[in-house]
Amino acid sequence: MIRDTDIVVTGIGTISPYGYGTKAFWDSLANGEDKITEVKKIKLDNNYAKRGGEIDWYIPKKFFSQNELRKWDLNTQYCMLAMEEAKLDAKIDAFPNNTGIFMGTLTAGLPFAEMYYDNMLKNKYIPRYITQCFRASAADNVAKKYHLNGPKITVTTACSASAHAIAVGVSYLRRNKIDVAIVGGVDAFCQVTWAGFSALRALSGVQISPFSKERQGTQIGEGAGVLVLETYKRAKVRNAKIHAIIAGCGASTDAYHITAPNPTGETQAQAIRTAISDANVKLSDIDVICAHGTGTELNDQMESKMIKKVFGKHYMKPSVTSIKSMIGHTMGAAGIHLTIALIGMMRYRKIFPTINYQNMDEECDLSIVTNHAITKDINFGLVNAFGFGGNNAALVLENPVYKENEIHD
Secondary structure, X not given: OOOOOOEEEEEEEEEEOOEEOHHXXXXXXXXXXXXXXXXXXXXXXXXXXXXXXXXXXXXXXHOOOHHHHHHOOHHHHHHXXXXXXXXXXXXXXXXXXXXXXXXXXXXXXXXXXXXXHHHHOOOOOOHHHHOOOOOOHHHHHHHHHHOOOOOEEEEOOHHHHHHHHHHHHHHHHHOOOOOXXXXXXXXXXXXXXXXXXXXXXXXXXXXXXXXXXXOOOEOEEOEEEEEEEEEHHHHHHOOOOXXXXXXXXEEEXXXXXXXXXXXXXXXXXXXXXXXXXXXXXOHHHEEEEEOOXXXXXXXXXXXXXXXXXXXXXXXXXXXXXXXXXXXXXXXXXXXXXXXXXXXXXHHHOEEOOEOOOOXXXXXXXXXXXXXXXXXOOOOEEEEEXXXXXXXXXXXXXXXXXXXHOOOOO
């Protein structure tokens, strides 16, 4: 049975290249829909890679007033949409006073910083851009709109940021510091981020094919995700729907290189072992691994080594998949998108596929779910999130349906 102290997900909001909403996200992933297209919203004339997981369906004026659009950059706008869906899904009319917000991001505020710079070159100075160009702006704006009076923390650990944000929110709830945690991540396309990935030669000019022998690099995506977390005790009182249990969290640091991962996989394995221990489950309990799976040669080889280190002779037992093959690497939102995808896999009883897979790389000989979804009951799943600078995070999620069906003495 679910314990009163378990941290549960009661609300989900998702903004992705597939459209507005979590159901569109789950359905499209389950169908293996490729949303990597030619990017049009930013100038890529001097970049060799011109494809990514772009949100091309979004028309700002359909969702926000002109005054709101003047104040909020694209990151805040995406966060607001995800937040509204999560709030409605959680069936919370007004959040309690002691609600915290924990948001991970790379680029929040940068679109306005770029706009300020472009105008400055024309001798135009627009102060409102400067007041919103810092990383905390998305969390600040959401907190203000929804009157969230608890702790407000922005996590900037690169591409593991939103996974770390989830862990921080869980920690506050476990210690009874807050009543509800809003956790999530966001990243929207901007010139600076794209140029950075391009300069590292990390972007693929063709399709992204994680773990496949033919992989040539990653591709950037954009979007946002928000989860409402609370203790089961609180959720039970208001008869809330339970999507999943955040059973374990782990983190580690490579202390190795500013961009390249520790190739041995040992420091990354430390984060996963910590999360599994925190969840108090056995390695054999993990049914699926939502891999970081960027499609770069170094990351995929490292992650494969890491999985083998952690799971030993049982490394072929858990199914492995990378949704980045379909939506791209959504940077600071990657961890929250993986987490939401895992919840969908639990609900649908399906492992979403790694598409564009062609031939096995002997260094990545895992139980990869290739090109088409497979049916599988999932009781426990693992989320891997690794960021530049060796920022590693891992989460273990538990299926509440499985938990309710446990037999107890």
